[in-house]
Amino acid sequence: MERPGGRGGQPRVATREVVLAAVRLFTDSGFEATTMDQIAAATGVSRRSLFRRFGSKEDILFAEHDELFSTVVRYLEASPDEPLTSVFSAARLVLQGYLRDPEITVPRYHLVRAHPRLRDREVAMTARYQAAFSSYLARSGDGEGRSLAAGVAAAALISAHNHVLRGWLRRPEQDSREVWAGFDEAMDFVRRAAEPMLHAERESRRDHVLVAVYPGGTGREELLRRIGAAVQGPEGS
Amino acid sequence: MERPGGRGGQPRVATREVVLAAVRLFTDSGFEATTMDQIAAATGVSRRSLFRRFGSKEDILFAEHDELFSTVVRYLEASPDEPLTSVFSAARLVLQGYLRDPEITVPRYHLVRAHPRLRDREVAMTARYQAAFSSYLARSGDGEGRSLAAGVAAAALISAHNHVLRGWLRRPEQDSREVWAGFDEAMDFVRRAAEPMLHAERESRRDHVLVAVYPGGTGREELLRRIGAAVQGPEGS
DNA sequence: CCTATTCTGGCACCGGATGCCATATGAAGG
DNA sequence: CCTTCATATGGCATCCGGTGCCAGAATAGG
Structure with missing residues (x-):
């Protein structure tokens, strides 16, 4: 069902071949300086077919x-x-x-x-x-x-x-x-x-054991503030 | 020094005006269906100037x-x-x-x-x-x-x-x-x-106080595993 | 008024992208 | 073997975004 008939032909030139040739042209002459006609000439695939198969010049890459x-x-x-x-x-x-x-x-x-x-x-x-x-x-x-x-x-x-x-x-x-x-x-x-x-949301907010890592020198106030923020949980609408 | 001479003129039509007109055209007729000529006609700015000032049709938006x-x-x-x-x-x-x-x-x-x-x-x-x-x-x-x-x-x-x-x-x-x-x-x-x-990197790995939050029902093994991972710290090359 | 600088618009042109149509190829079925 | 159908292909005409070039217009300063 994917290909209604299953008939027809395969691409004459493999996609990978075209991509490799295009990459070579792009690196040699620059991306914008390379025209679709050049890619067509290099791969033996017509300009029109290149657009049909890849959609755009970028899409080849x-x-x-x-x-x-x-x-x-x-x-x-x-x-x-x-x-x-x-x-x-x-x-x-x-x-x-x-x-x-x-x-x-x-x-x-x-x-x-x-x-x-x-x-x-x-x-x-x-x-x-x-x-x-x-x-x-x-x-x-x-x-x-x-x-x-x-x-x-x-x-x-x-x-x-x-x-x-x-x-x-x-x-x-x-x-x-x-x-x-x-x-x-x-x-x-x-x-x-x-x-x-x-x-965080699967676990209910209450009934938790508190565990976290802070520097040894952390002051008591800062410690309490952070713990308070942590206990509050990631929600709070 | 920013504008070498400081002379010259300001844009005849404000950028915002152009953008608003373009947005209207885009929403009415679709983005691709709208041509630069239409935008030029609608704003009173020539097609050439539009490209000069905005770079491309997308850039207007x-x-x-x-x-x-x-x-x-x-x-x-x-x-x-x-x-x-x-x-x-x-x-x-x-x-x-x-x-x-x-x-x-x-x-x-x-x-x-x-x-x-x-x-x-x-x-x-x-x-x-x-x-x-x-x-x-x-x-x-x-x-x-x-x-x-x-x-x-x-x-x-x-x-x-x-x-x-x-x-x-x-x-x-x-x-x-x-x-x-x-x-x-x-x-x-x-x-x-x-x-x-x-x-994590400012604090040295040793000399830490351990604190974190886990569900009440967490098993001892799982608890130890997670704490172990936390103590290991975010690095470890 | 003259000059320098910038904004502007018209023109020609390149090249990416699309639609249309005719053709070729290979597989399935008679 | 021949017909049929679906797909891949190529040529052609065309549209339109984007750029280079050049000449005219507008503005601030001498």
């Missing part, structure tokens, strides 16, 4: 990224309970998608840094991830404040992911084990901040 | 938003110590900028929701805020992990801000005091999550 995004969304949709764990796995999937073929992602990173418009496009991609993660986290919630917590958690997660990703993109030659170690660290960092946020 | 961003950046640059407080104030400034003239921001919101390209543009704006906040937070840091914490904190802050902002944009007729109350709540929510992150 981000074609594989779009695929990755679709994969991640499908993964999330098929993912069972425990939202936080699933989302962390999804972020892992994204980073893996980048590390998998540096041949495209690395030059794309440099192009994106150079051209503001491409930068905006890249930002839009990460925003899509953020929205997907956020709605997934909010799905299993009790409504209301859940939305805020989910959004903030997703934003934190994406930010941490991008932090690690940028580190690799700047030096793609480094050992990938270091990258993954950094990723795990960053994810733990986010988990510590996000877990209490997302569970 | 976001002209005032760009001004707001510049204002916020200048505010941050002139802001004294205590980074977290300044950044919260900056976020307040942004929300204020929206509430100030709903005549532009509200229809723009609906346009942005309808057209993916404009949506990307809007997302790019918030990303600029996020970058500005992040670099400001990281400025007064000790380097290294500071960058991650600053980025995550900025992302969380922006997300919370946008959460409140969207709430207002959907129902701009509501009492603004409610909006500000929601804003304060959201900011407190973020502060509780962000403050420990940003101070």
Whole structure:
């Protein structure tokens, strides 16, 4: 049912081929200086077909990224309970998608840094991830404040992911084990901040045991003030 | 020295007038259906001058938003110590900028929701805020992990801000005091999550007092596991 | 009045993007 | 083998956003 008939032909030139050729042209001559006619000439695909298959010149550069995004969304949709764990796995999937073929992602990173418009496009991609993660986290919630917590958690997660990703993109030659170690660290960092946020509403406000970390030199007043704020809880409408 | 000569003339038609006229056309006929020639005819400004002054058709819609961003950046640059407080104030400034003239921001919101390209543009704006906040937070840091914490904190802050902002944009007729109350709540929510992150590195790992909140029914093992994770601190390279 | 500086508008042009139509290719069915 | 159907393709005309170029207009200062 997906392809009504199932007949017809496959693209004469593979998508990946086109993307690679386009990336080469962009890095050599600059993104804006490269015309669709040049890409058409280089790939053997007509200008018209390029627009039909990719939608726009920018979309050629981000074609594989779009695929990755679709994969991640499908993964999330098929993912069972425990939202936080699933989302962390999804972020892992994204980073893996980048590390998998540096041949495209690395030059794309440099192009994106150079051209503001491409930068905006890249930002839009990460925003899509953020929205997907956020709605997934909010799905299993009790409504209301859940939305805020989910959004903030997703934003934190994406930010941490991008932090690690940028580190690799700047030096793609480094050992990938270091990258993954950094990723795990960053994810733990986010988990510590996000877990209490997302569970704050499941736990009722009363009947709590109080635990937190403060510097040894903290004064009594400051200590009491902070504890008071903590006990008040993340809500309070 | 800012304007080398200081002579010359002012724009014949005020920027705001052009923006308002453009917004009207966009909402009536759709964004893409509206041509620059129509805007030129409606405002009395020539097509060429429109491009010169605004850069692109999209930029007309976001002209005032760009001004707001510049204002916020200048505010941050002139802001004294205590980074977290300044950044919260900056976020307040942004929300204020929206509430100030709903005549532009509200229809723009609906346009942005309808057209993916404009949506990307809007997302790019918030990303600029996020970058500005992040670099400001990281400025007064000790380097290294500071960058991650600053980025995550900025992302969380922006997300919370946008959460409140969207709430207002959907129902701009509501009492603004409610909006500000929601804003304060959201900011407190973020502060509780962000403050420990940003101070985690100033405080040495040893010599701490342990305090935190857990549900009454938490089992001993789970309790010990979480405390162990908390004591380990947000770093650990 | 003359000059320097800026804003402005008209014109030509490039190139991205879309609609239309004709064609080719491969799979399913007779 | 031939027909049919769905898809991929390519050429063409066209729209329109965006830019470079140049000449005229407006304003402040000598």
